[in-house]
Amino acid sequence: MSLQxxxxxxALTVSVVVVMGALAWASVPFYNWFCxxxxxxxxxxxxxxxxxxxxxQTIIVRFDASLERGMPWEFKPVVRxxxxxxxxxxxxxxxxxxxxxxxxxxxxxxxVAPYEAGGHFTKIDCFCFEEQVLAxxxxxxxxxxxxxxxxxxxxxxxxxxxxxxxxxxFHETDLPEEYADLSVxxxxxxx
Numbered sequence: 001m002s003l004q005x006x007x008x009x010x011a012l013t014v015s016v017v018v019v020m021g022a023l024a025w026a027s028v029p030f031y032n033w034f035c036x037x038x039x040x041x042x043x044x045x046x047x048x049x050x051x052x053x054x055x056x057q058t059i060i061v062r063f064d065a066s067l068e069r070g071m072p073w074e075f076k077p078v079v080r081x082x083x084x085x086x087x088x089x090x091x092x093x094x095x096x097x098x099x100x101x102x103x104x105x106x107x108x109x110x111x112v113a114p115y116e117a118g119g120h121f122t123k124i125d126c127f128c129f130e131e132q133v134l135a136x137x138x139x140x141x142x143x144x145x146x147x148x149x150x151x152x153x154x155x156x157x158x159x160x161x162x163x164x165x166x167x168x169x170f171h172e173t174d175l176p177e178e179y180a181d182l183s184v185x186x187x188x189x190x191x
Contacts, residue, residue, distance in 0.1 A: 045122040045149065053150045054087035061148070063092055064167040071172045072100045073134065078141070087150045094127065094142045094168060098134035105133045106170045113165045120152035121164055131173060 061084060063077035078093040098104050108128040112118040123129075127142035134140060144166070152158045 045119060047122045047124055047147075050089040050124060051087040051122070051147045051150060054085050055150050055153065057086050057153060058083050059086055059148050059152075059161070060163045061090060061092075061146075062163060062165040063094070064165055065094055066167070066169045068169055068171040071106060071170050072104055073098055073106060073170060075168075075170050084148065086148050086152060089124065089145060089147045092144050092146070092166075094144070095139065096132065096134060096142055096170070097139045098136060101136045103133060103135050103175060105131055105173045105175045107131050107173050108168045108170050110169075111167045113167070114158075114161060116155070116158040117148070117152060117161045117164045120149040120155065120158055121166065122147050122149050128168060131176070132170075133176065 060081055062081040063079065065075045065077050067073060067075055074095075074097040076095055078095055082090060082092065084090045096106075110126075110128050112121045124145040124147070126144045126146075128144070132140070132142065146166075148164065152161065
């Protein structure tokens with residue numbers, strides 16, 4: 001093989017590696033955008049107000065809660081399920097408790113199943129939009145306000161959905177600075 005052939009092979013190999021690297025780098029933001037737009041993967045919609053349309057048809061919404069390994073809180077839904085009219089605004093609460101002797105911060109990730117319903121499950125307000133901080137022994141009621149968009153009845157893939165499950169998982173995060181100082185002072189005061 002000639003030097004020119006080797007250079008061409010090398011250039012082609014480098015080009016393939018660069019293209020593959022760029023695709024790998026762009027895949028996560030592209031997938032997140034795709035899920036947010038289509039509701040694929042259980043990603044919900046967000047609205048400022050409730051639906052303008054409420055149907056006579058009902059749907060059952062189930063609530064689930066879990067903790068990432070190592071997250072010291074206790075976390076559960078107050079009510080396991082509710083039946084709502086499609087388009088009706090619902091209000092559910094999750095309860096979190098910090099049984100430790102120190103301040104713990106957490107953020108909640110969520111998912112909606114089945115996936116076809118994700119884009120039709122619309123949150124108006126949710127504790128998951130912000131970081132949550134609980135002091136030692138603190139218990140908090142965390143609300144989520146939502147509705148199921150009436151468009152679900154016209155979606156060829158989602159129109160037969162009768163149950164939707166909203167799942168949250170809490171993950172421990174670094175304390176904001178104002179709480180980190182409070183936590184250190186509280187521990188020093190207990191000694």
